[in-house]
Amino acid sequence: MNYLIAVVPDRFQAEEAYTALEKGGIPLAKIAIAGKGYKTADELGLIDPVIQAKKKAIFMAYWLIPFGFFGGYVFDLITGLDTFSWAGEPGNHIVGGVLGAIGGAMGSVLVGGGVGWATNTGSDTVPYREYLEADKYLILVENLGDLGDRAVPILRKLSPETLQSYES
Template sequence: MNYLVAVLSDRIQAEEAYSALERAGLPLAQVAILGRGYQSADEYGLIDPKEEAWKQVRRMAYWVIPFGFGAGATFSVLTGLNTFAWAGEVGNHIVGGLLGAVAGAMGSFFVGGGVGAGLGSGDALPYRNRLSAGKYLIVVKGSADLTRKATPILRACNPENLQGYADPTA
């Protein structure tokens, strides 16, 4: 599946681009307008990268934190280190497990995408920001031939930005 996304400055320009695609005979079921008065980013399915990153962090934490606890406790038992004398022998193993769990939490955050959630990443966020700024998006979704046919039509409408994407999961 391929996508072609055009960013247009106002509603009139977006409607003109949509009409031009209609006149060219493109299937309108594969063309969408996103913006005020039309579909929102959520309705269209434009994912929020921060939300997806936090989901991934939680999924990883579900497995990595208990594994980290087990690994930390096992390491403490195998090495016999008495790092925390105040905790006693069993307490040392529990503290080792807790430190392993903390390491697992850090790993799920950094590897799972928490940094991307904090800093923002992906192309969906700039498109969401443009929609928030009152811009409009025309999205053509379909085969490579369809997006190739739509490209010169949308380019003639002088969009602020015109970007094509190929869905790697398809």
């Protein structure tokens, strides 16, 4: 879903924006307020970047770990390296596969966004949840066609802290 989101510092400005949008002809079903006493970020479907990074890293692990195992096994088979003499010929291939699977797991964390998840840095999205935690309010307008075009000038008149579009 595509939204137009304005961030305002207090409840009065949020209600003023809601009223102004209503008077501007925006349907009430397309407007929502998030903040204390109103909807939460989860109710609105605003994505938590940390949870998304974790999901993406796990998804990447599902195919990178087996691919890494296969790649490590085949690499050891082709090169004929005898890295671990105690393991014998089939054991070396299996150890190569295990090392490849470990590389695949590391790749799923790096490529899949797990670094942002592990370090809690989130992603490139605007931290709307942090605004809500700072006791600010979000005014969301479902941005369908000209609805967003009509809402932008109305919200700009109210001088919000930020005014951006968001796609969930």
